[in-house]
Each structure stands twice: as structure tokens, then as C-alpha cells.
Amino acid sequence: MKIYIDGTWKESSNGNTLNKYNPSTGEVLDTFPAATKDDIDAAMDSAESAFPSWSDMGTQERAKILYKAVELISQKRGELENLLTLEVGKIKREAIDEVDGVIDQIQYYAEFERKLTGDIVEGSSSKRKIFQYKVPYGIVVAITPWNFPAAMVVRKLAPALLTGNTVILKPSSDTPLTANWIVNKFIEAGIPKGVLNFVTGRGSEIGDYIVNHKKVGLVTMTGSTSTGQKIMQNASSNMAKLILELGGKAPFIVWKDADMIRALKSLIWAKYLNVGQSCIAAERLYIHEDIYDKFMSKFVAITKKLTTGDPDTSDVGPLINKNALAGMVQTVNNAKDSGYKILTGGNTPDLQGKYKNGYFFAPTIIENVPQDSGLFQDEIFGPIIGTEKISGVDEMYRKANDSKFGLASYLFTEDPELMLEASEKIRFGELYINMPGPEASQGYHTGFRMTGQAGEGSKYGINEYLKLKNVYVDYSKKALYINTINNSLFDNL
Numbered sequence: 094m095k096i097y098i099d100g101t102w103k104e105s106s107n108g109n110t111l112n113k114y115n116p117s118t119g120e121v122l123d124t125f126p127a128a129t130k131d132d133i134d135a136a137m138d139s140a141e142s143a144f145p146s147w148s149d150m151g152t153q154e155r156a157k158i159l160y161k162a163v164e165l166i167s168q169k170r171g172e173l174e175n176l177l178t179l180e181v182g183k184i185k186r187e188a189i190d191e192v193d194g195v196i197d198q199i200q201y202y203a204e205f206e207r208k209l210t211g212d213i214v215e216g217s218s219s220k221r222k223i224f225q226y227k228v229p230y231g232i233v234v235a236i237t238p239w240n241f242p243a244a245m246v247v248r249k250l251a252p253a254l255l256t257g258n259t260v261i262l263k264p265s266s267d268t269p270l271t272a273n274w275i276v277n278k279f280i281e282a283g284i285p286k287g288v289l290n291f292v293t294g295r296g297s298e299i300g301d302y303i304v305n306h307k308k309v310g311l312v313t314m315t316g317s318t319s320t321g322q323k324i325m326q327n328a329s330s331n332m333a334k335l336i337l338e339l340g341g342k343a344p345f346i347v348w349k350d351a352d353m354i355r356a357l358k359s360l361i362w363a364k365y366l367n368v369g370q371s372c373i374a375a376e377r378l379y380i381h382e383d384i385y386d387k388f389m390s391k392f393v394a395i396t397k398k399l400t401t402g403d404p405d406t407s408d409v410g411p412l413i414n415k416n417a418l419a420g421m422v423q424t425v426n427n428a429k430d431s432g433y434k435i436l437t438g439g440n441t442p443d444l445q446g447k448y449k450n451g452y453f454f455a456p457t458i459i460e461n462v463p464q465d466s467g468l469f470q471d472e473i474f475g476p477i478i479g480t481e482k483i484s485g486v487d488e489m490y491r492k493a494n495d496s497k498f499g500l501a502s503y504l505f506t507e508d509p510e511l512m513l514e515a516s517e518k519i520r521f522g523e524l525y526i527n528m529p530g531p532e533a534s535q536g537y538h539t540g541f542r543m544t545g546q547a548g549e550g551s552k553y554g555i556n557e558y559l560k561l562k563n564v565y566v567d568y569s570k571k572a573l574y575i576n577t578i579n580n581s582l583f584d585n586l
């Protein structure tokens with residue numbers, strides 16, 4: 094595959110490449126360019142040159158290109174589904190679901206055509222007005238993760254482009270092929286030269302250079318909190334606007350009156366979707382003591398039935414790479430060293446044939462985990478969950494909110510008063526009550542504390558890509574009097 098700079102598909106300027114491995118088999122899937130600083134400079138220059146005509150085009154014309162991209166992606170959606178399985182190891186059902194989300198998000202943002210509004214505010218006198226209207230930032234750098242590599246790319250490209258920004262996309266080095274496929278479709282849909290540039294390469298090598306480049310107006314990144322903090326530091330060199338969607342540590346709360354089947358189905362979704370590699374994955378399980386034994390016996394029994402292996406036919410696929418798999422092994426070893434009880438899983442499954450060397454880990458449940466343990470405080474980002482009994486609402490709120498992260502949370506109860514009270518007291522950007530996720534295109538995906546800055550999705554999300562300008566006008570045609578100067582100086586001029 095190639096990178097795309099100034100309307101041309103090309104190798105990196107020094108010809109260097111990196112390997113992309115298939116997480117289901119451990120084999121090299123493809124190579125991709127390791128972009129250089131010269132490549133980044135060329136992309137920035139191209140995006141800068143393209144900005145005036147692109148931002149002048151208007152939302153109706155820009156939306157036509159997004160609608161065309163929806164059409165082209167829909168026509169070839171099978172290719173993207175297969176790529177997600179090849180590149181991430183996504184099971185078939187989830188690959189289909191992610192492509193549904195890709196189409197939904199582009200459509201959702203394209204529909205903001207002719208709907209970006211401003212205000213006219215009265216000035217300090219009858220013939221003065223303040224015209225407030227929204228303008229694009231300029232060059233947007235979009236940096237995306239590997240876990241939902243198609244959905245995360247379009248969740249940044251679509252609003253950034255619809256609002257008249259030009260874009261430089263740098264995808265995760267674990268999923269360059271998916272991003273390349275989507276960029277191809279946007280180019281095919283008619284994105285003009287320079288409006289969308291696509292560079293690949295290790296974030297640890299070119300990321301800092303991209304983010305603190307003097308031409309960058311806005312950086313939107315989804316990924317780990319540690320990387321987000323680094324980006325925040327680098328972006329300060331030019332005070333680029335930030336949209337950072339970072340780590341999560343979702344509490345999954347099952348109250349004594351919960352609909353148990355509904356809670357169990359939602360928990361299997363929230364814990365094992367994308368092998369638990371999701372920022373809104375259930376990471377801490379709190380169950381009311383009255384139903385603990387009954388709920389846990391069902392949860393363990395269902396987890397034991399989950400199949401791992403061939404993504405085309407299994408319930409749970411592989412972790413994204415060797416390091417992620419090693420992290421799961423370490424997490425379980427730490428739990429064992431701490432004396433916690435492993436109720437199921439805790440091992441790498443013994444797979445034969447082509448999946449023998451895949452990065453698979455058995456779905457794992459660990460019992461009676463202390464609130465202050467690493468298992469409950471640090472992000473796992475895999476198919477492991479710890480459990481804890483709770484008894485009162487105050488304990489529920491205290492433990493749920495005891496996290497450096499604050500993205501998604503889940504509560505299952507039939508008590509409307511508890512639903513309303515929890516909506517106030519649980520301090521997370523998202524609370525799912527009696528349902529699973531994920532976030533909707535019309536929802537605002539945001540979080541408290543170390544989860545990040547700003548947010549994506551909804552009318553609030555598209556406005557993150559627009560700066561509100563203020564133009565003050567005096568059209569009185571009267572002599573100007575300024576109360577803080579000596580106006581007589583201007584007599585008889």
C-alpha cells in the first residue's frame with residue numbers, strides 16, 4: 094500500500110516500510126510506508142494550499158462528496174468487512190456492525206449540509222450588531238487507533254471535511270490497510286487534491302513532528318491516555334485545538350432488581366466486544382449482594398461457552414498484537430500473585446492449524462477484586478474482568494466514580510428513581526441504563542478526567558471542528574463618540 098500526499102499515491106520519501114501482521118495467524122499481512130518528516134512537510138503544504146478553495150466550497154457541495162463516499166463504501170462494504178477481520182481479527186458479526194457504523198456516521202455528518210448556524214447579537218447601540226459565525230480551523234490532523242479502525246477514521250474525516258477543514262490522517266500502525274481503503278473511497282468520491290492527505294508510520298517516530306507542526310490548526314486523536322498527554326504537550330507549541338478520546342474504565346453495575354437476562358446479554362456485549370479492546374468496554378463488574386451468586390453462576394456459564402479462534406465462525410477473536418497478548422498474561426499472573434480467584438479462563442487457548450500462533454486469550458473472570466487493585470484502577474483493554482459485591486447505593490456511587498477515567502458506565506435496574514439519581518451521581522460521560530452501547534452518531538462521545546478533552550458525535554461534535562468568529566459592525570453613519578478619549582482633539586479637523 095502507499096501514502097497519499099498532494100493528490101498522489103506514493104512510497105515514503107526514503108522508501109522505508111513497516112510490517113503489518115495478521116493477529117489471527119501471526120503472519121506478515123502486508124508492508125506499509127514509514128513516512129518521513131519531508132513527507133509530513135509536503136502533506137502540510139498541500140493541505141494549506143487546498144484550504145481556501147475547499148472552505149469556500151460550502152457545505153452543500155462538500156456534502157455531495159460525502160454522500161458519494163457513502164455510496165461507494167456501501168457498494169464495496171464486503172471488502173472492508175474482510176479487511177477488518179484480516180487486520181484486526183474482528184469476528185464476522187462485529188466487522189459487519191462496524192461497517193454499518195461507518196456508513197451511518199458519514200451519512201449523519203453529511204446531513205449537516207446547510208445547517209451550520211451562527212448568531213446575530215445586538216450591539217452596544219441600535220445601529221451596532223455582532224455577527225457570530227463559524228469557520229473551519231484550517232489543517233486538521235486526525236490520529237486514529239486500531240480497535241475500530243474504520244469507524245474511528247470516518248468519525249474524524251466526515252465532520253472535519255464537511256466543516257471545510259483540510260485533513261492529514263495518520264492511522265494506527267496496527268491498522269494502516271483499513272485506513273488506506275477508506276481514503277481510497279473518499280478520493281474516488283471526488284475529494285480535491287490536497288484536501289485529504291494520508292501518511293503512515295510509527296507514532297513514536299513521526300507523531301511528535303506531525304502534532305507540533307506550525308501549520309496544524311486542530312488535532313483530533315483517539316487512543317491511550319499516555320499518548321493523549323504527549324499530544325497535549327506537543328500541541329501546545331502552536332496552541333492547536335484538541336479533541337482527545339482516550340482511555341476508559343467502565344463500571345458495569347447490576348442492581349438487585351435488574352432484569353438478569355438483559356444484564357447478562359449486555360455484559361457479554363460490553364466485555365467481549367472486540368475482545369474487550371474498546372474504550373467503553375465493561376472493565377469493573379459490581380453486582381448487588383442479593384443476586385450475586387445467581388448472576389455470577391450464569392455469567393461464568395455463558396463465558397465458558399464462548400468460542401475463540403477462526404474470526405469467521407467464533408465468538409471472540411484475537412488481541413491486536415503480541416504486546417497486547419503479553420499484557421493479558423501479565424494481568425492474570427498479577428491476579429494470581431495477589432491471591433484473587435480465577436473463575437474461568439486465564440490462559441491462551443490451545444488452537445491448532447493456522448490459528449496456532451494467533452494472539453488469542455480465553456475470556457477470563459476474576460472474583461472478589463479489591464477496589465484499589467490494579468485490576469480495578471488500570472485499563473485492561475482485553476477479555477478479562479474482575480468482580481465485586483456491593484450492597485448500598487452510596488457504596489455503588491463511591492466505587493463507580495473511583496476511577497481516573499470517566500467515559501462509559503452501565504447500570505441495570507428497574508427502579509426509575511435509581512435511574513434518575515444515578516444519572517446525576519455517576520460522573521462519566523456516558524451512562525447506559527438497561528442497554529448495551531455503543532455510542533450513537535447523534536450522541537456526544539465524551540468523558541471526564543483522564544478520558545480526554547472535548548468529544549465526538551452529535552451537533553456538539555461537529556461544532557468542535559468550527560471556530561466561532563465575531564464581527565462587530567457600526568452602521569449608524571453618526572459621528573463617533575468614544576467615552577474614554579478626549580473627543581475634542583478631533584474638533585475642526
Ligand SMILES: NC(=O)C1=CN([C@@H]2O[C@H](COP(=O)(O)OP(=O)(O)OC[C@H]3O[C@@H](n4cnc5c(N)ncnc54)[C@H](OP(=O)(O)O)[C@@H]3O)[C@@H](O)[C@H]2O)C=CC1
Pocket residue numbers: 236237238239240241263264265266267294295296297299300301304314315316317318319320321323324338339340341371372472474500
Ligand atoms: N476513548 C476512545 O474512544 C478510545 C480510546 N482508546 C484507547 O487507546 C488505547 C488503545 O489504542 P492504541 O491505538 O494502542 O492507542 P495508542 O495511544 O498507542 O495509539 C493511538 C494513535 O496515536 C498514535 N501515536 C502514538 N504515539 C504518538 C505520538 N507521540 N504523537 C502522535 N501520535 C502518536 C498511534 O500511532 P502508532 O500506532 O503508529 O503508534 C495511533 O495512531 C487504549 O488505552 C484505549 O482505551 C482506543 C480507542 C477508542
Ligand SMILES: O=C(O)[C@H](O)CO
Pocket residue numbers: 240241245315370371372373530531532538
Ligand atoms: O473507540 C472505541 O472504543 C469506541 O468509541 C467504542 O465504541
